[in-house]
Amino acid sequence: MYSKNNSTTSVYLNQLFVWFGLVILSGLSVVLAGLDLGKALPFIVLVIAAVQVYVIARAFMNIRPSDKIAKVFIGISGLILAVSLLLVVA
Amino acid sequence: MSITENQANNVGENNSGISSGMWLLLFLELVVFGGLFTSFFVFRMLHPGDFLIASKQLSPLLGTLNVILLLTSSLTIVLSAASLEGKRTSLAVFFQFATVLFGLFFLINKFYEFTANSYFGFYPDSAEMAKRPDAQSVFCWLYYMVSGLHIFLVIIGLVVVGWKIVSTLKGRIIEESDRDAESAALYWNSLTVLGVIIFSVFYLIG
Numbered sequence: 001m002y003s004k005n006n007s008t009t010s011v012y013l014n015q016l017f018v019w020f021g022l023v024i025l026s027g028l029s030v031v032l033a034g035l036d037l038g039k040a041l042p043f044i045v046l047v048i049a050a051v052q053v054y055v056i057a058r059a060f061m062n063i064r065p066s067d068k069i070a071k072v073f074i075g076i077s078g079l080i081l082a083v084s085l086l087l088v089v090a
Numbered sequence: 091m092s093i094t095e096n097q098a099n100n101v102g103e104n105n106s107g108i109s110s111g112m113w114l115l116l117f118l119e120l121v122v123f124g125g126l127f128t129s130f131f132v133f134r135m136l137h138p139g140d141f142l143i144a145s146k147q148l149s150p151l152l153g154t155l156n157v158i159l160l161l162t163s164s165l166t167i168v169l170s171a172a173s174l175e176g177k178r179t180s181l182a183v184f185f186q187f188a189t190v191l192f193g194l195f196f197l198i199n200k201f202y203e204f205t206a207n208s209y210f211g212f213y214p215d216s217a218e219m220a221k222r223p224d225a226q227s228v229f230c231w232l233y234y235m236v237s238g239l240h241i242f243l244v245i246i247g248l249v250v251v252g253w254k255i256v257s258t259l260k261g262r263i264i265e266e267s268d269r270d271a272e273s274a275a276l277y278w279n280s281l282t283v284l285g286v287i288i289f290s291v292f293y294l295i296g
Contacts, residue, residue: 008176012169019165026157026286030150033294042295049290053283060168060279062272069113073120080124087131088295 018059025052042088050081112273116280119243123236123284127291130232134295137225144222144229145296147212152203153293156196160285163192167251167278171271179258182271186255189278193248196285200241233292240284247278 029048033041057063063070134141170185204213211218214234219227254274 008172008178011172015165015168015172019161022161023158026154026161026289029290029294030154033150045290045294049287052286056164056279056283056286060164060282061276073116076120076124080120080128083128084131087128087135090135 015059018055022052022055025055039089043085046081046085046088053077109273112276115277119280119284122239123287126232126236126239127287130229130236130291133225133228133232137223137228140223140225141229142296144226145292147207147210148233148293148296149203149206150293152199152206153289156199156203157285157289159192159196159199160282163189163196164279164282166192167275170254171275174258174271179261183255183258186251186258189251190248190255193244193251196244197241197248200237229296236288236292240281240288243284244281247274247281250274250277 025048029045032044032048035041037044057070063073065071065074166185166188170182170189173179173182173185207213208216212230213219214227214231219230251274254271257270
């Protein structure tokens with residue numbers, strides 16, 4: 001029982017750390033948006049957003065890249081991200 | 091075996107346990123929003139100056155608050171699913187209530203934001219937008235279309251989580267219910283993903 005409670009608590013703590021990391025990444029995006037980064041800004045902000053999405057998918061949604069269905073989602077999302085990145089640097 | 095290991099080992103089963111209807115819904119979300127965001131970037135490439143000016147109408151502060159509310163609601167829905175797996179019913183219900191609360195705060199914040207925007211005439215087909223270049227109207231239309239659809243999905247999510255609270259309170263902590271919790275968490279987290287992208291694209295990149 002003690003071990004089960006202990007493990008559950010560690011799950012909670014892990015998720016809390018993930019949440020904190022995601023909030024920090026959002027804050028980083030806001031800070032960077034306030035700086036004069038010129039044409040690099042949209043690219044950097046999109047990359048940070050992509051990292052956030054990946055972390056949410058892995059840690060919160062329990063999606064494994066090796067799953068067949070996940071591969072479809074990753075493929076389409078990757079394509080949309082690639083097109084978006086091309087359009088912001090164009 | 092610890093709960094963490096158990097969860098990790100069950101991920102494949104959980105994913106396969108999630109109904110194909112849920113995956114279809116997520117796929118539709120991906121296609122619809124993917125199309126809208128791609129349209130945004132095409133118009134932005136053609137009219138970067140106008141998009142930048144139009145994006146200044148949006149408050150990064152309120153946008154940041156929205157993202158933090160959604161991220162926190164994602165944390166609570168995940169903790170709720172973990173609590174259900176650990177058979178901690180009361181804690182699971184507490185986290186489900188917290189999710190609904192953060193979701194409602196998100197809607198209130200959005201309502202406040204839209205009201206503030208309308209005060210400055212920043213809404214589709216307003217007299218103010220009619221005076222501006224067409225590209226700024228396109229930004230405005232895309233923003234309200236994407237945000238409106240997102241809000242609609244959040245309202246559905248609140249109903250789903252509310253239904254989960256009722257079923258948990260009724261004590262239906264059975265395997266099927268655990269899978270329902272996993273599906274509800276998956277759906278809610280997809281809304282957070284959308285929130286993060288909307289914030290980055292419309293508020294920060296503009």
